[in-house]
Amino acid sequence: MSDKKHLYLVDGSAYIFRAYHRLPPLTNPEGTPVGAVYGYTTMLWKLAEDLDKANGPTHLAVILDKSSHSFRNDIYPEYKANRPPPPEDLLPQFPLIRDATRAFSLPCIEEQGLEADDLIASYARAATARGWDVTIVSSDKDLMQLVGRCGETGGCIDMLDTMKNARIGIPEVEEKFGVPPEKVGDVLALMGDSVDNIPGIYGVGPKTATKLIQDYGDLAGALDAAAGMKTSKLKERLIEQREMAELSRVLVTLKEDCDLPLPLDDFLLDGVPPEPLAAFLETHGFSSLLRRLGAGSGSPDRPNDLNPAKKANVGANAAAGSSQPVPDQRVPEMPAIDRSAYICVTDMATLEQWIERAFALREVAVDTETSALDAMQAQLVGISLGLGPNDACYIPLAHGGHDLLSDKPQQIDRAAALAALKPLLESDAVIKIGQNIKYDLNVLARYGVDIAPVDDTMIISFDLDAGRSLDGIGGGHGMDELSVRHLGHTPLTFKEVCGTGKKAISFGEVPLDRATQYAAEDADVTWRLYQHLKPRLVTEGGTRIYERVDRPLIPVVAGMEREGIKVDRASLAKLSKEFAAEIGSLEKQIHTIADCEFTIGSPKQLGDVLFEKMGYKGGRKGKSGQYSTDQAMLEKLDEQGAPIATKVLEWRQLSKLKSTYTDALQAAINPATGRVHTSYSLVGAQTGRLSSTDPNLQNIPIRTALGRQIRESFVAEPGNVLLAADYSQIELRLAAHMADVPALKDAFAAGQDIHSRTAEELFGTVDRETRAQAKTINFAILYGISRWGLAGRLGVEPDQAQAMIDTYFQRFPGIQRYIVATLETVREKGYSETLFGRKTWFPRINSKNPNERQGSERAAINAPIQGTSADIIKRAMVRMLPALREASLGHVRMLLQVHDELVFELPEGDVEAAKPVIESVMANAARPAIILDVPLGIEIGSGPSWGAAH
DNA sequence: GATGTCACG
DNA sequence: GACGTACGTGACATCA
Numbered sequence: 001m002s003d004k005k006h007l008y009l010v011d012g013s014a015y016i017f018r019a020y021h022r023l024p025p026l027t028n029p030e031g032t033p034v035g036a037v038y039g040y041t042t043m044l045w046k047l048a049e050d051l052d053k054a055n056g057p058t059h060l061a062v063i064l065d066k067s068s069h070s071f072r073n074d075i076y077p078e079y080k081a082n083r084p085p086p087p088e089d090l091l092p093q094f095p096l097i098r099d100a101t102r103a104f105s106l107p108c109i110e111e112q113g114l115e116a117d118d119l120i121a122s123y124a125r126a127a128t129a130r131g132w133d134v135t136i137v138s139s140d141k142d143l144m145q146l147v148g149r150c151g152e153t154g155g156c157i158d159m160l161d162t163m164k165n166a167r168i169g170i171p172e173v174e175e176k177f178g179v180p181p182e183k184v185g186d187v188l189a190l191m192g193d194s195v196d197n198i199p200g201i202y203g204v205g206p207k208t209a210t211k212l213i214q215d216y217g218d219l220a221g222a223l224d225a226a227a228g229m230k231t232s233k234l235k236e237r238l239i240e241q242r243e244m245a246e247l248s249r250v251l252v253t254l255k256e257d258c259d260l261p262l263p264l265d266d267f268l269l270d271g272v273p274p275e276p277l278a279a280f281l282e283t284h285g286f287s288s289l290l291r292r293l294g295a296g297s298g299s300p301d302r303p304n305d306l307n308p309a310k311k312a313n314v315g316a317n318a319a320a321g322s323s324q325p326v327p328d329q330r331v332p333e334m335p336a337i338d339r340s341a342y343i344c345v346t347d348m349a350t351l352e353q354w355i356e357r358a359f360a361l362r363e364v365a366v367d368t369e370t371s372a373l374d375a376m377q378a379q380l381v382g383i384s385l386g387l388g389p390n391d392a393c394y395i396p397l398a399h400g401g402h403d404l405l406s407d408k409p410q411q412i413d414r415a416a417a418l419a420a421l422k423p424l425l426e427s428d429a430v431i432k433i434g435q436n437i438k439y440d441l442n443v444l445a446r447y448g449v450d451i452a453p454v455d456d457t458m459i460i461s462f463d464l465d466a467g468r469s470l471d472g473i474g475g476g477h478g479m480d481e482l483s484v485r486h487l488g489h490t491p492l493t494f495k496e497v498c499g500t501g502k503k504a505i506s507f508g509e510v511p512l513d514r515a516t517q518y519a520a521e522d523a524d525v526t527w528r529l530y531q532h533l534k535p536r537l538v539t540e541g542g543t544r545i546y547e548r549v550d551r552p553l554i555p556v557v558a559g560m561e562r563e564g565i566k567v568d569r570a571s572l573a574k575l576s577k578e579f580a581a582e583i584g585s586l587e588k589q590i591h592t593i594a595d596c597e598f599t600i601g602s603p604k605q606l607g608d609v610l611f612e613k614m615g616y617k618g619g620r621k622g623k624s625g626q627y628s629t630d631q632a633m634l635e636k637l638d639e640q641g642a643p644i645a646t647k648v649l650e651w652r653q654l655s656k657l658k659s660t661y662t663d664a665l666q667a668a669i670n671p672a673t674g675r676v677h678t679s680y681s682l683v684g685a686q687t688g689r690l691s692s693t694d695p696n697l698q699n700i701p702i703r704t705a706l707g708r709q710i711r712e713s714f715v716a717e718p719g720n721v722l723l724a725a726d727y728s729q730i731e732l733r734l735a736a737h738m739a740d741v742p743a744l745k746d747a748f749a750a751g752q753d754i755h756s757r758t759a760e761e762l763f764g765t766v767d768r769e770t771r772a773q774a775k776t777i778n779f780a781i782l783y784g785i786s787r788w789g790l791a792g793r794l795g796v797e798p799d800q801a802q803a804m805i806d807t808y809f810q811r812f813p814g815i816q817r818y819i820v821a822t823l824e825t826v827r828e829k830g831y832s833e834t835l836f837g838r839k840t841w842f843p844r845i846n847s848k849n850p851n852e853r854q855g856s857e858r859a860a861i862n863a864p865i866q867g868t869s870a871d872i873i874k875r876a877m878v879r880m881l882p883a884l885r886e887a888s889l890g891h892v893r894m895l896l897q898v899h900d901e902l903v904f905e906l907p908e909g910d911v912e913a914a915k916p917v918i919e920s921v922m923a924n925a926a927r928p929a930i931i932l933d934v935p936l937g938i939e940i941g942s943g944p945s946w947g948a949a950h
Numbered sequence: 951g952a953t954g955t956c957a958c959g
Numbered sequence: 960g961a962c963g964t965a966c967g968t969g970a971c972a973t974c975a
Contacts, residue, residue, distance in 0.1 A: 602972080629955085659972075684968070699957040855962090
């Protein structure tokens with residue numbers, strides 16, 4: 001490669017005026033006009049892409065006009081005096097030009113009292129003096145004087161008009177002016193410039209000026225020759241206005257000896273760091289560029305991609321009824337899966353070769369095989385790597401029966417293999433692709449390996465296809481399902497390899513040939529899925545949510561799972577005992593009242609006892625023909641004066657608390673850590689919420705005094721406290737913003753109690769009763785309302801419920817509009833979207849079955865709100881630990897997420913310092929991508945237990 | 951494995 | 960004019 005330096009000098013100020021007039025008046029999510037900024041950004045993008053290309057820039061700087069005053073005004077006050085002020089919607093874009101430049105990590109030069117042209121001339125001269133080539137990115141005719149000029153060591157100057165994509169060299173300048181570049185100043189001095197208010201000779205335009213310079217050599221020659229010309233208007237003017245022409249010559253001459261504010265070497269172009277750029281693109285809604293940033297390459301942008309409302313629906317099937325993902329044609333043909341091609345790596349030299357190839361390819365599919373499902377307890381048994389179709393291996397590390405030491409197959413020592421793999425798995429330069437890689441993250445973290453950076457096919461699938469399923473075709477994101485759906489291939493199942501039920505063996509006992517087929521196939525399939533799914537993020541608009549929300553969340557959630565939370569086993573045991581006694585007593589009482597012994601926990605038997613034997617009135621239900629015995633029904637019976645109903649309700653509550661919580665949580669304590677480690681699913685809820693399993697720590701009781709005792713068993717380590725931070729009414733706040741409801745927005749802005757305000761609007765009066773009704777209605781709105789549903793909840797007639805709904809729509813204009821608009825979009829496109837661009841598909845939205853259809857409609861009304869809330873808390877989680885660390889609060893640990901709440905454990909002494917940091921991160925989590933019309937209220941409490949922290 | 955119930959946001 | 964009623968989850972017990 002040539003080491004010839006090539007400096008690009010971008011005439012930023014001139015560019016945005018042109019971009020402003022050429023591009024449509026786009027605005028960013030905040031409403032700020034950004035059309036010219038968008039044009040400017042795409043131009044920088046293109047220039048930066050030329051880095052490393054032949055004759056592309058090695059150095060680059062943007063030069064801007066700092067002020068309207070320069071030395072030219074001192075010699076000629078009228079200079080640029082008749083310029084109209086910039087258009088109103090261009091003004092706010094000037095500072096954004098600097099932001100954009102900073103976002104690209106490019107130097108931006110501007111100096112008081114100097115025009116951009118002078119700085120450009122000075123830099124160009126300095127660079128050519130060092131033998132560099134220079135390209136001036138501009139189409140300003142004044143700068144054409146510089147073209148072609150060479151320094152002593154041979155550097156050349158040309159210009160680049162990025163809008164016309166045209167190079168301007170000496171021939172182009174001569175074509176335009178009829179003279180070589182060094183005479184352009186003479187022509188300009190004669191013809192003047194009405195835009196800059198350079199006088200020139202009145203009546204002399206480009207044609208005459210060119211002719212005069214061609215005929216007489218230069219300005220002085222032309223002016224001197226005037227005396228000898230034959231009498232004419234031109235002769236008169238040349239003589240009369242000689243001074244003006246000479247002044248003009250000075251004005252158009254570029255000052256080439258300015259002090260250089262930054263040395264040339266500082267302009268070295270060394271790639272564009274993605275981080276500040278991504279934030280900038282996101283802030284201004286430049287989503288197509290953002291997608292390209294995520295993808296590394298992509299199709300050219302169209303400016304109308306900017307407006308989210310007009311976002312192109314590329315690659316998505318518009319008809320919701322047929323919204324199965326289409327096979328992706330751009331994925332190159334791959335050979336069929338061939339399990340016999342997989343390698344079993346049992347010696348260090350071969351392992352080193354795989355590692356070396358992975359480094360070279362910069363992306364590797366990784367899968368760990370373990371002895372159990374629980375990432376916090378499982379032993380690592382082997383690792384598989386995938387580098388291409390059928391190019392996969394399995395590295396067994398702990399195979400062989402525990403009691404058959406002599407039969408242990410040949411394999412690399414686990415510690416040695418991990419030591420060799422660690423640099424690869426932790427290298428910034430190599431993407432580790434996994435299917436649910438959070439699991440592998442947690443397993444390997446326990447062996448001292450912190451996998452990063454990662455991509456996850458399961459989560460990519462979720463971000464593309466959440467909710468997309470049809471009859472008989474699963475909508476899940478598990479590997480076997482994805483493999484069938486996208487690759488048409490059914491992988492070996494775990495059951496086929498390890499057996500099932502009592503005969504099941506652990507993976508470490510599987511013979512190596514069989515283990516290799518299974519494990520390497522997983523890596524192969526994961527690698528292939530990645531080739532299919534990753535490009536779809538770009539074409540289907542999933543990059544924003546994947547790159548900015550879900551992908552960065554993976555290591556954060558993995559960390560939370562590894563932290564776990566301490567539960568007080570003794571107090572849970574005590575509760576279990578108390579509950580057991582009470583359950584036994586209730587059981588006897590119930591059997592006495594019923595006058596027979598039956599299984600209370602069996603809804604079937606209970607229904608028969610209540611409605612057949614005891615003769616209470618109630619309805620059958622569902623296809624099973626079984627009596628309903630749920631809480632609502634038992635409460636009705638209780639009102640009818642059925643003493644058994646209350647007892648059953650109490651029994652149910654205690655049984656639930658004991659089996660699901662006080663017993664199960666004790667069993668869930670990890671013997672090694674002494675804490676409870678849940679597992680969060682990032683693809684569990686179609687709306688984008690997390691879900692929690694094994695155990696579920698997102699449904700720990702709080703609503704009743706009895707249940708709250710369980711929450712009090714979640715405690716901090718000695719010297720520490722638990723801190724709980726909740727978003728207050730976040731979904732209603734988002735509804736107020738998204739549906740643009742003035743009354744609700746006012747109420748939140750003023751910090752009013754939102755249900756009281758609703759009661760005031762609906763009923764004109766606030767008391768306990770109307771507030772409770774208003775609260776019910778508020779939730780009904782969020783969940784997609786029906787008059788029957790509301791009537792059922794409020795205990796009124798459907799007509800009355802409808803009247804309340806009508807009043808609600810009237811008092812809160814915007815809500816109905818939101819509902820109608822949301823449903824229209826979902827019917828047309830097949831999916832809903834959150835404020836951050838997360839899609840949820842509703843394949844049954846146009847179903848002929850009214851039950852199905854209306855169910856989808858209610859879910860579709862709710863999904864953007866619930867999903868936006870999920871996006872916001874996820875963004876907060878991603879930022880939380882870095883923010884705390886920056887505030888020297890590195891000992892604060894984030895433990896749990898419960899949809900609108902985060903739970904932390906921290907030293908008691910850190911509480912007061914941590915509160916404002918946590919509050920700020922949560923309250924500002926939507927920014928800068930979205931500026932909400934309502935504040936996000938945060939409630940924070942702390943105490944020795946989770947219960948006490950509320 | 952399906953069903954009913956109930957814990958949470 | 961009908962759905963048989965609110966959105967989103969996961970765990971447990973019972974029963975076929």
